[in-house]
Amino acid sequence: MEFSIFFDIMWTYLANPEVNENNTTGRPQFLRHLIDLLIRTPQTDLEDIKDENGELNPLNNIQDATINKYCSGTRPIPKKYAKGILKIISDGKKFTEEIDFATPVAKENILKKLRVQQFDATSSSLGEMCFEIMKAFLEKFKEGKTSVTQSDIGTDEEKINCFSLLQEVDSICPLCSQKLLNSSNTNTIAGYDIVNIFPNNLDMEDMSKFSKIKPAPENKDNLENKIPLCLNCANTYLKCPVLDKYKRLVEIKDHINKENKINVALNQLVLESQLTEVIKGLSELTPNQKASSLQYDAHKIEEKIGNDLILRDSVITYVTCYYNKIKEQFSNLTSKGFVFKDLAATISLAYIKLNREGLSQSEIFNRIAKWIIKEENLSEHYFEAARAIVAYFVQDCEVFEVENS
Numbered sequence: 139m140e141f142s143i144f145f146d147i148m149w150t151y152l153a154n155p156e157v158n159e160n161n162t163t164g165r166p167q168f169l170r171h172l173i174d175l176l177i178r179t180p181q182t183d184l185e186d187i188k189d190e191n192g193e194l195n196p197l198n199n200i201q202d203a204t205i206n207k208y209c210s211g212t213r214p215i216p217k218k219y220a221k222g223i224l225k226i227i228s229d230g231k232k233f234t235e236e237i238d239f240a241t242p243v244a245k246e247n248i249l250k251k252l253r254v255q256q257f258d259a260t261s262s263s264l265g266e267m268c269f270e271i272m273k274a275f276l277e278k279f280k281e282g283k284t285s286v287t288q289s290d291i292g293t294d295e296e297k298i299n300c301f302s303l304l305q306e307v308d309s310i311c312p313l314c315s316q317k318l319l320n321s322s323n324t325n326t327i328a329g330y331d332i333v334n335i336f337p338n339n340l341d342m343e344d345m346s347k348f349s350k351i352k353p354a355p356e357n358k359d360n361l362e363n364k365i366p367l368c369l370n371c372a373n374t375y376l377k378c379p380v381l382d383k384y385k386r387l388v389e390i391k392d393h394i395n396k397e398n399k400i401n402v403a404l405n406q407l408v409l410e411s412q413l414t415e416v417i418k419g420l421s422e423l424t425p426n427q428k429a430s431s432l433q434y435d436a437h438k439i440e441e442k443i444g445n446d447l448i449l450r451d452s453v454i455t456y457v458t459c460y461y462n463k464i465k466e467q468f469s470n471l472t473s474k475g476f477v478f479k480d481l482a483a484t485i486s487l488a489y490i491k492l493n494r495e496g497l498s499q500s501e502i503f504n505r506i507a508k509w510i511i512k513e514e515n516l517s518e519h520y521f522e523a524a525r526a527i528v529a530y531f532v533q534d535c536e537v538f539e540v541e542n543s
C-alpha cells in the first residue's frame with residue numbers, strides 16, 4: 139500500500155468534516171495532526187523547548203503545498219523528518235485511541251479499505267494496526283522507500299494470537315455457525331473479524347448494564363476479551379452491541395476457558411498404554427464370548443447417580459454386561475507388567491479434575507471416555523467400549539461419589 143492510499147483512508151473517515159471541506163489546507167493540517175498523535179510527550183529539556191516553539195513536529199514548519207505532495211504521494215516524507223519522528227515516537231496510545239473512538243461506520247470503512255489493501259485488520263486491533271502501519275511508513279521513508287505491506291507490520295505474536303482465537307471457536311462463528319475461513323484449492327480467505335467482547339465506547343448507562351453481566355476487563359486488549367465472529371455478526375455487534383449478544387459471547391468465552399482448563403488438566407495425566415488392549419478386546423467381543431452377567435448390588439450405582447436416569451441405566455447395563463469381562467482382561471495384563479492400581483489412580487484423578495470444573499455427571503462420564511480414546515490414539519469406533527471402561531470405574535469407585543454422603 140502506498141502512503142497516499144493510507145492517508146486517504148484516514149483523511150476520508152477520521153478528519154473533522156469542517157477540515158475535510160478544504161482539501162488544500164485541510165489535508166496538510168490533518169497530516170500534521172496525525173504526526174502529533176504519533177509523537178510522545180517531551181522527555182528532555184530540549185524537547186520541552188522544541189515543543190513550546192511548536193517544532194517537535196517537523197511538519198509544523200513546512201508549507202501546505204509541500205505537505206500536500208506528501209499526502210498525494212508525489213513526494214515522500216523526507217528521510218530526515220521520518221527519522222526525527224521515529225526518534226520521539228510514542229507507544230501509540232493517542233493514535234490508537236483516535237481510531238478506537240471513531241464512529242462505528244468510520245471504523246467499519248477503514249477496516250474494509252485496509253482489507254482491500256491485503257491487511258488482515260480486525261476490529262479489536264484496528265487502532266493498533268493503523269499505528270503500526272503509520273510507524274512502518276516512517277521506517278520506509280527513512281530508507282527512501284514508499285510502500286508498506288502486511289508483512290512489514292504483522293508480528294508473529296499477532297498471527298499466533300489470531301490463530302489461537304480461531305482455534306478456540308473451531309474456525310466457526312460462535313453466533314451463527316458460519317465458516318470463518320473459506321478455503322479453495324489455491325488459497326484461504328478470511329471471512330471473520332475479531333471483536334472485543336466487552337464493547338468499546340459504551341455510554342455510562344450501558345456500561346453499568348453490561349458490567350452487571352460481567353465487568354469490563356482490566357485490559358480490553360487481553361485475549362480473554364477477544365472472539366472471532368463472521369463479518370456479518372461482527373458488524374452487527376460492533377454497530378449495535380446489545381445486552382443479549384454480550385451475555386451470549388460471555389457464556390461462549392467462559393465455556394472456551396473452561397474447556398481449555400480441562401484440557402490442560404487432563405493433558406497432565408498419562409494413561410497406561412495397555413488400556414488399548416482392553417478397549418480393543420471389548421469391541422471385538424462376539425456374542426458367545428461375552429462373560430457371564432454380573433450379579434451385583436444395584437444400590438451402589440443408584441446412590442452415585444441419583445438424578446440422571448438415562449446415565450444411571452446405561453452405567454448399570456455396561457456394568458452388568460461387561461464388568462467381569464473387563465476385570466478378566468485387566469488381570470490377564472498383570473503378567474505383562476500392567477499395574478491396575480496406577481490406572482485406577484489416574485482415572486480417579488481425571489474424575490476429580492473434571493468434577494472440580496463443575497461438569498455434570500453425564501458430561502464427566504463422556505468426557506473421560508473421550509479422553510481415554512484420545513490418549514490411547516483410538517478412533518471414535520471405540521467410544522462405546524471406552525464408555526464401558528468408565529462404567530467399570532464407576533462401579534469400582536474411582537468415578538463418582540455416593541451422593542449426600
Ligand SMILES: [Zn+2]
Nearest residue numbers: 311314368371
Ligand atoms: Zn456469524
